[in-house]
Amino acid sequence: MFETIVFYVFAAILLFAAARVITARNPVHAALFLVLAFFTAAAIWLLLRAEFLAIALVLVYVGAVMVLFLFVVMMLDINLDRLREGFWHHLPLGLAVAVVMLAETVFVLGGRYFGLATLPAPGDPGTAYNNTKEIGRVVYTDYIYPFELSAVLLLVAIIAAISLTLRRRTDTKAQNPAQQVAVKRQDRVRLVSMPAEKEE
Amino acid sequence: MADDSLPLMFPAYAEIFLFVMALVVLMTDVFVAERRRWITYVLAQTALLGSAVLTVGIAKTLGGVTGFTFGNMFVCDLMASVLKLAAYIAVSACLVYSRRYLEERGLLTGEYFALTLFALLGMMVMISANHLLSLYLGLELLSLSLYALIAMNRDSSASTEAAMKYFVLGALASGLLLYGMSMIYGATGTLELTELASRISRGGPPPLVLIFGLVFLVAGLAFKIGVVPFHMWIPDVYHGAPNAMTIFIGSAPKISAFAMAMRLLVDGLLALAIDWQQMLIILAVLSLAVGNLAAIAQTNIKRMLAYSTIAHMGFMLLALLSGVINRNLLSAGEAYGAAMFYVVVYVLTVLGAFGVVLLLSRAGFEADNLSDFKGLNQRNPWYALVMLVVMFSLAGIPPTVGFYAKLAVLQSVLAAGHVWLAVVAVIFSLIGAFYYLRVVKLMYFDVPEDSSPIEPAIDMSVLLSANGLAVLFLGIAPQPLMALCLHAIEQSYGFR
Numbered sequence: 001m002f003e004t005i006v007f008y009v010f011a012a013i014l015l016f017a018a019a020r021v022i023t024a025r026n027p028v029h030a031a032l033f034l035v036l037a038f039f040t041a042a043a044i045w046l047l048l049r050a051e052f053l054a055i056a057l058v059l060v061y062v063g064a065v066m067v068l069f070l071f072v073v074m075m076l077d078i079n080l081d082r083l084r085e086g087f088w089h090h091l092p093l094g095l096a097v098a099v100v101m102l103a104e105t106v107f108v109l110g111g112r113y114f115g116l117a118t119l120p121a122p123g124d125p126g127t128a129y130n131n132t133k134e135i136g137r138v139v140y141t142d143y144i145y146p147f148e149l150s151a152v153l154l155l156v157a158i159i160a161a162i163s164l165t166l167r168r169r170t171d172t173k174a175q176n177p178a179q180q181v182a183v184k185r186q187d188r189v190r191l192v193s194m195p196a197e198k199e200e
Numbered sequence: 201m202a203d204d205s206l207p208l209m210f211p212a213y214a215e216i217f218l219f220v221m222a223l224v225v226l227m228t229d230v231f232v233a234e235r236r237r238w239i240t241y242v243l244a245q246t247a248l249l250g251s252a253v254l255t256v257g258i259a260k261t262l263g264g265v266t267g268f269t270f271g272n273m274f275v276c277d278l279m280a281s282v283l284k285l286a287a288y289i290a291v292s293a294c295l296v297y298s299r300r301y302l303e304e305r306g307l308l309t310g311e312y313f314a315l316t317l318f319a320l321l322g323m324m325v326m327i328s329a330n331h332l333l334s335l336y337l338g339l340e341l342l343s344l345s346l347y348a349l350i351a352m353n354r355d356s357s358a359s360t361e362a363a364m365k366y367f368v369l370g371a372l373a374s375g376l377l378l379y380g381m382s383m384i385y386g387a388t389g390t391l392e393l394t395e396l397a398s399r400i401s402r403g404g405p406p407p408l409v410l411i412f413g414l415v416f417l418v419a420g421l422a423f424k425i426g427v428v429p430f431h432m433w434i435p436d437v438y439h440g441a442p443n444a445m446t447i448f449i450g451s452a453p454k455i456s457a458f459a460m461a462m463r464l465l466v467d468g469l470l471a472l473a474i475d476w477q478q479m480l481i482i483l484a485v486l487s488l489a490v491g492n493l494a495a496i497a498q499t500n501i502k503r504m505l506a507y508s509t510i511a512h513m514g515f516m517l518l519a520l521l522s523g524v525i526n527r528n529l530l531s532a533g534e535a536y537g538a539a540m541f542y543v544v545v546y547v548l549t550v551l552g553a554f555g556v557v558l559l560l561s562r563a564g565f566e567a568d569n570l571s572d573f574k575g576l577n578q579r580n581p582w583y584a585l586v587m588l589v590v591m592f593s594l595a596g597i598p599p600t601v602g603f604y605a606k607l608a609v610l611q612s613v614l615a616a617g618h619v620w621l622a623v624v625a626v627i628f629s630l631i632g633a634f635y636y637l638r639v640v641k642l643m644y645f646d647v648p649e650d651s652s653p654i655e656p657a658i659d660m661s662v663l664l665s666a667n668g669l670a671v672l673f674l675g676i677a678p679q680p681l682m683a684l685c686l687h688a689i690e691q692s693y694g695f696r
Contacts (some may be wrong), residue, residue, distance in 0.1 A: 026404065108412045144207065145270035149325060149337040156318045156341060159226065160348030163311035166353070173468060 007047055014040040027073045035066045088154040211267035211276035214254040215324050221247030222317035224667060229310020237308055242314040244295060252288045255281050264691055268330065272392055277692035280511035282684060283327045283459050284542050290452040290551060291320050293317030297555045298662050304563040307353055319345035321385045323456035329463050332381045332391040342456060346449055354675050362440025369433045377420030383413030393468035400471040404405055410473055417464055418479045425457045427517060428486035431510045438506035442562055443568065446502055447554035450509060451547045458543040461520060466536065473524035478523035485624055487514025492632040502568045505553060508594060511632055516542045518625055519609040522616035531615045533695035537686035538608035545605040552590040552667040556583060559656050559664060573639055575648030583654065584643045586668030592669045595636035601674035
């Protein structure tokens, strides 16, 4: 009973936050509402006893992705009025298409095939059940191949990011402190011996 | 559930070797001076040669038995081995053709070789996938490497724009694919393709959900293959990317796209063939029409070849959709074999076409306009002849190999009873012949606008000549390659 109440509270917060993400006028507010949405989703996952995934969601999405997102939003000067131009003009058509697509999806995916009758909730695994351990065991055995492939994928992402951003520019005036410290007197001072001139 | 024993590595030796060599290339390049770049180049070619030797060795050792490993996520059958060999040859040719072009533009870096090898690794993973997860990861590995390769020429805004377009549309396509996969998983409870096939044929999962997932899968697949109406990225990406990257995107990934279609539709969802064949008919007819008609209007040869790719992939789909006739698989081997032959031949031919474009490019000059081909015969009759053979093959004129590829596809289409489809395909191929022959006309009957000498490096001139001759000789004697493709399909799938 208590669990159900907690679920509905979190679900309500999640829906509210998700709705505010797309309705907030200020992009920074939208990003912050997205953080809230992720956080509540993580709480709901905790209710499902997926504590590892919940913490991963908070660490990865809230901790890393959203911070990056906020940085980008703050750095780019997004002109919202330009983005919203034509919103009301295109709304009827967009809404009609969306409603049709939603109706079709609901028709196919409604409770008939994915309801509780066909996919019953898993039973109580007991207190000894450890979600983190189970995921770890499967990831390093049955799913070792996709796991290693994801590692290769991340490596490619690193190579791509570095090769696209690292460029040796020759026209910068950057200083090299190591060279400055190691400089010798001979490099800077040149003694010029000039023949003495006679005074007229 | 969890199996703690070490998985059998043997069927995946080629992938493991290529991965290690990609890392070796990456690290070696750090310590190699700019003027000794050839070391990296030789290492990359060695990696391809070593993988080819390993692939042949594995195929010989398995001796016709399909090898599964990594908890059935990886499959090594004869089709996989043949397609991998074709991919090595294509990538190796790309490296030879693009070396000078990249050198002149300062793009011949270690990252280029490493990313190319990683892209190839992604293709191999796709070719050998027996699990939706490994298929998807292979696809992402390939796509991510390609995005980076296209954007590598950072001083060109066209390249950056092409990479951005490809990235956004590629991400959208991946999303469609993943949504389809999740639907299939929801309906069947498995991601493993062979298991999926047996669960569907046992008739458990609700057909409506499966078809709903199938629609998204086919849409994602069509994006990756590049057929109408999911083709919009192809002309822009081909045009915007540097020539050396265009030849790479335009060749080897087509082989992996074919493998992906086979794995998804034939390995996994053959029981739904009635449904996906109808979808492929629409895609194929639209691609033939849009590809061939739009190519006529192009003045840029890369854009023209991009639209030609769309038309050719539509043609390949014609064979894929003729496999299952009234729920029987009597001619499935021939149809899928014809599709495989078509895609291998197409890649060989298009390598020659882009090879000539790269041959004519030089520092500060891209040679990507049709007018740059004017009077090529007067400038260099031999390369004009190579281009002529390649263009004839793309148009499907005998005795080049493109004719036999088209013939084999049309035979399987007729065997499936789609006479009207064969008629449409022939009509659009005739229309398509116009723009291929226009290139020939420009080369032989027009006065050259540009008289700079054509002096390719020795390896490039040898390989380009061999490429042109291969297109011609495979046309005169198509039987060995055709037999290999048919044998590969029949042995891998046990048709007949």
